[in-house]
Each structure stands twice: as C-alpha cells, then as structure tokens.
Amino acid sequence: MSGGVDSAVAAALLAREGHEVVGATLKLWCYGGEKASARSCCSLKDIEDARNTASRIGIKHYVLDEEADFDRDVIDPFVNSYLDGETPNPCVRCNTHLKFGGLLNRAKKMGFDAVATGHYAQISQEADGPVLRRGKDAGKDQSYVLWGLTRADLSFARFPVGSYSKDEIRTIAEEIDLNVAQKIDSQDICFVQGGAYSDFVKQRAGDAPQAQPGNIVDLDGVVLGRHRGVIHYTVGQRRGLGLAGDAPIYVVAIDAEQNEVIVGPESALLETDMVLREVNWVSMAPPASPFSTHTKIRYRAPGMPSLFTPKENGWAHVKFEEPQRAISPGQSAVFYRDDVVLGGAVIHSGAPVVSEASPVVTHTETL
Known part of the structure; x- marks a missing residue:
C-alpha cells in the first residue's frame, strides 16, 4: 500500500x-x-x-x-x-x-x-x-x-x-469513505524532491567526469560550445543548450566516455533500429527466431510495428517499419501483441536514419 x-x-x-x-x-x-x-x-x-x-x-x-x-x-x-x-x-x-x-x-x-x-x-x-x-x-x-x-x-x-x-x-x-479518495496521483520519482534528476545525480556523484563541463559538438565533431556536464542532458532535448543557429538544434546523442554532448538537426533524431539489453519475457517463452511485434519506447507512446531479433545473453535488435524520434538509451522498450505484454528490455543504443550536417551556429553562450 x-x-x-x-x-x-x-x-x-x-x-x-x-x-x-x-x-x-x-x-x-x-x-x-x-x-x-x-x-x-x-x-x-x-x-x-x-x-x-x-x-x-x-x-x-x-x-x-x-x-x-x-x-x-x-x-x-x-x-x-x-x-x-x-x-x-x-x-x-x-x-x-x-x-x-x-x-x-x-x-x-x-x-x-x-x-x-x-x-x-x-x-x-x-x-x-x-x-x-x-x-x-x-x-x-x-x-x-x-x-x-x-x-x-x-x-x-x-x-x-x-x-x-x-x-x-x-x-x-x-x-467506502476512504480519506485518499481524491488524493492527487503520484508522478514524480520518489527520491528526487523539488529539483532536476541531474541535481540528484550530482549530489551522489559530483566528482564524476560526467558531472563536469565539456564540449558540445556537432555530428562532424566540430566544437560548438560548452555544457555543464552530460548528466544534465538527454536525447531529444532542445532547451538549455546555450546555442542558436539557423534551424532548431537538438541533443542527438551523449558520449559519456568523452564527456561530449552531440547535437544536430531534428532529422538526426529519427532512427529505425535499436540495440537492446536485459531482455525479459513476461507472457511468453524466449523466442528462438525473429518475430513481428509492436514496440513502445515511451510510457505514453503507442506501440509501433517492428521486427524483434533475439541475440545472445539477453541482447536483441529491433527494427521499426517507420523511423522513431529520439530513441533514448536507458529507457524501456516494451513488446506488445494486441493488449498482451510479451516482454521488455532496456534500450542500449539506436542507429540514426541519416547523418546530416548540423545547423550553422550563430551564437554560443558560455558557462
């Protein structure tokens, strides 16, 4: 309770x-x-x-x-x-x-x-x-x-x-006269109170390199500006980059090892393929061969037609029929057939549909 x-x-x-x-x-x-x-x-x-x-x-x-x-x-x-x-x-x-x-x-x-x-x-x-x-x-x-x-x-x-x-x-x-009948629904992460998730991470691991400033780069590796630490950013983010260009600029990937935030046009967020880890089957036995399913990559997103291909040791590959926007590593991919939850996994990475040059940056805010 x-x-x-x-x-x-x-x-x-x-x-x-x-x-x-x-x-x-x-x-x-x-x-x-x-x-x-x-x-x-x-x-x-x-x-x-x-x-x-x-x-x-x-x-x-x-x-x-x-x-x-x-x-x-x-x-x-x-x-x-x-x-x-x-x-x-x-x-x-x-x-x-x-x-x-x-x-x-x-x-x-x-x-x-x-x-x-x-x-x-x-x-x-x-x-x-x-x-x-x-x-x-x-x-x-x-x-x-x-x-x-x-x-x-x-x-x-x-x-x-x-x-x-x-x-x-x-x-x-x-x-039945319960005092919680009209209590507001919980939505926040219970251990993050009154602040950003990244602030909590910084409190727990503030000395980590990923919490330190680093470079914002485009798809070609050109440095466009500086960031506050990769823990403050997520794929699909547009606000808070401190960049201005001739077209909207988005976070398209995060390279934690190099402490870099990679940005590009919205089209660079579109992906048809993703690699999954920690695959788990709830309502069926583990499949031995590829099969068609509907895969959700966000809680509020609809399940989209896709082909699931199992790999060894809990890994898998999913290919969507149509490109999906901002597939985010760390989030859940959940497989449905009609209203049945077949299983799920953690998104490990995606593969971009296109690789376009980033918009021309006309202004950079410094930290």
Missing part, C-alpha cells in the same frame, strides 16, 4: 471479496528534513495515509524497511545510468526488484497466497500460463513499467484495479 487511492481500493476490493488481507508499505527512502512533493510516492505522509486506510478497511498494516535494497537495486543503477549518458526509468527496477522481488519472496515465506498492488494492469490465465495485459483504463495503463516481471511473478500477483477506470476507483473510494 503506497498511500494512494489505487492501492487503497485494491486492498478494499480484496477484503470485500472475503480474502484475509494484510497491508504492507515499503519504506524506501529517507527524506530527512526535506518536504516531499505532493506528486511523489513513498513519503512519510504516504505511509501515514496507508496506515489510516488500512484502519478504515479493517486490516492489519505493516511498514517494511527496504531502504538498503532500494539504494542498491534502484538508486545506484539510476545514478550509474545517468553517468553512462542514459535516461533511466527507476520505476521499472522498483517494481521488478522491490515490489515483485523482495516483497513477493517475503510473502511466500510467510505463507501468503498472493501479492496485490494498485497497478492498472490485468492478468489472464491462458493454456500455457499467466499473461500480462494492459489495464482497462488506457489513460492509466501501467503495463509498460511491469515488463521486468516473470511468469512465476504473475502466478503470485494480483491487480484488483486493473479492470476498472480511474474514475470508477475514485467513486469506490468515496463510497
């Missing part, structure tokens, strides 16, 4: 069905004297909301200290990914390693039959095993961030709110 309305109603629905429900809230992060954002999750206020909700439903509630595991499995990889010039998605790792990793294993050892969360996703039982599907509410569907689960996880998981819309969930919460 995160302290939000979705997990609260998930617990209430299961209790109403007659299940013996125990609420568990993971304490993942210590804010110290910092005030948590209203759009974050896992704050001390959220823990108190979860406790009050459990009391209202009439179930036991426990707070589990998972700070050490969260630091190891989520924060450290988040920081390291930024230092590698990537843009990571920590929520995927949190779901995989904490909510459906440590918590699930603990629940099994304690004799529970399942772990339920407030995710907007659905599970169906098919002839060859459980299958992960999109949630009913397309605007709230969270199947994209659950690609790290396994079929064994699905067998032990429950998503009670996945067959409802968000409005229906809030209505249920009002009907």
